[in-house]
Amino acid sequence: MATVGKVIKCQAAVAWEPNVPMVIEEIEVAPPQANEIRIKVIATGVCHTDLYHLFEGKNKEGFPAVLGHEGAGVVESVGPGVTEFKPGDKVIPLFLSQCRECRFCKCPKTNLCDQSWSSDRYAQMSDTTTRFSCRGQPILQFMGTSTFSEYTVLNQVAVVKIHDDAPLERVCLLGCGISTGYGAAINTAKVEPGSVCAVFGLGAVGLAAVMGCKNAGASRIIAVDINEQKFEKAKIFGATDFVNPKSHKKPISEVLAEMTNGGVDFSMECVGNGAVMRSALESCVKGWGVSVLVGWTDVQDFSARPIQLISGKTWKGSLFGGFKSKDSVPKLVLDYMAGRIMLDEFVTHTMSLDQVNDAVQLMKTGGCIRTIINLSK
Known part of the structure; x- marks a missing residue:
């Protein structure tokens, strides 16, 4: 791809401070570094946790940030050391990682992971390791994912590959709310x-x-x-x-x-x-x-x-519903594709990225079940 190894300029919804609507900005997304993956986000749900961070949590240390954590997309490029993914793979970002190496990942009693963003920045709900910048200023990555952006970069422990035929505008919901x-x-x-x-x-x-x-x-x-x-x-x-x-x-x-x-x-x-x-x-x-x-x-x-x-x-x-993320999300995708679980019935609205504040307002007033933000157009 022409973008591999280069900074990508794209649109994202930036939350500059708490209790203020997000602003659609042109941001710069740096190439993935070691063990990282850059993803073109195709679709993302708007979850109450986004609303919580913006209007209820109000921890100023978690701003400015790009919100969103219920997404799905396609791998654009991978950094050094990444062998599990390749460009073109369909993937779902994971706010709850699974490194498969820490004591929690090795224990069948829990789905926690020591390498998750929350291990160090739980109160702030954001990761200081960021590949985002806007107006010369670093922009934090919300819950290590930040899917309210046309492109995002994640650690490979926080991404899972899914079936090639999976409809991304539906299975994105398995990244948080429905699985939970x-x-x-x-x-x-x-x-x-x-x-x-x-x-x-x-x-x-x-x-x-x-x-x-x-x-x-x-x-x-x-x-x-x-x-x-x-x-x-x-x-x-x-x-x-x-x-x-x-x-x-x-x-x-x-x-x-x-x-x-x-x-x-x-x-x-x-x-x-x-x-x-x-x-x-x-x-x-x-x-x-x-x-x-x-x-x-x-x-x-x-x-x-x-x-x-x-x-x-x-x-x-x-x-996250007790699911070990990397092990379980691909199976949930297959369950949806086989008709064993419902996803379509949760979607009440579909909007574009520039309507993200409208989507948040819908959730705030109870006017929707799930709104899908379509970033592919």
């Missing part, structure tokens, strides 16, 4: 056939959790959200019952206990709200109920009465 919710049900909660489940929050992650509960064989899946317009969508993914907490005068945990003879077997909190996390735990049946924290937040504390756990309940957390 789906895996929380099947990997972390380990939902059992015939069980009763409750999913709190019906954004893309929550709907994916509903899908996971259904695929695991749950007999009843109770969808909980204050936006009743999402109930019809939840039905498509397998929800059987629907509850709006605002329609009841008693706590939602009591409502669910009355509906289920004492509480649900499994609950998943997909909002990222401390109070909802507690409600999800309290909604579980004593003795064996399992509640999983799925929604992302790092600015809230949460609490519970000790008897909730002493009585036999389990409270767990789930990152």
Whole structure:
């Protein structure tokens, strides 16, 4: 390719500071260095974690940055030492890396990785190792990925090759939200056939959790959200019952206990709200109920009465659905292509890069499930 080994100038959405809309800028993307890959981004989803960083987290040390972490694209060039990828490969960037060498990667009990961006810059949600610059200033890479750019550079441990026929404008969603919710049900909660489940929050992650509960064989899946317009969508993914907490005068945990003879077997909190996390735990049946924290937040504390756990309940957390990223994402792509999981049904809007702030606003107001930003035009 004519661009190999050269700086590429391209369009990107730059977040210069928190709580301010992103700006479409011409940035410079340097060639990949040792063990790095430069990717032409074809499509990217807009995830709530992007919204969180821009408007809720407000850690100024994480700016300026190019956001986006739910993308898919094609390898443009590779740096020295890269043997797993070649130009033209279809790939998905991974915000959760898998080096296969650290103690976490070698342990089957976790999907964490010591070489992930979060090992050093967890609070800032950005990586100081960047190949981006704009107006002579370095631009940070959000979650080590930065898919709101026509080109991005990643370490090879944070990229996975996928099937050549995979439609990138759909499988990009497997880079975060859908894998996170789906895996929380099947990997972390380990939902059992015939069980009763409750999913709190019906954004893309929550709907994916509903899908996971259904695929695991749950007999009843109770969808909980204050936006009743999402109930019809939840039905498509397998929800059987629907509850709006605002329609009841008693706590939602009591409502669910009355509906289920004492509480649900499994609950998943997909909002990222401390109070909802507690409600999800309290909604579980004593003795064996399992509640999983799925929604992302790092600015809230949460609490519970000790008897909730002493009585036999389990409270767990789930990152990226418990999937080891490089091992699992290609399989999820094949599952989609074979019709075993849904992706198309999550997409409510498709926009161009210059509409990215509109996409963020849609998510902020609950006006979408997933918006795809198409960068290929």
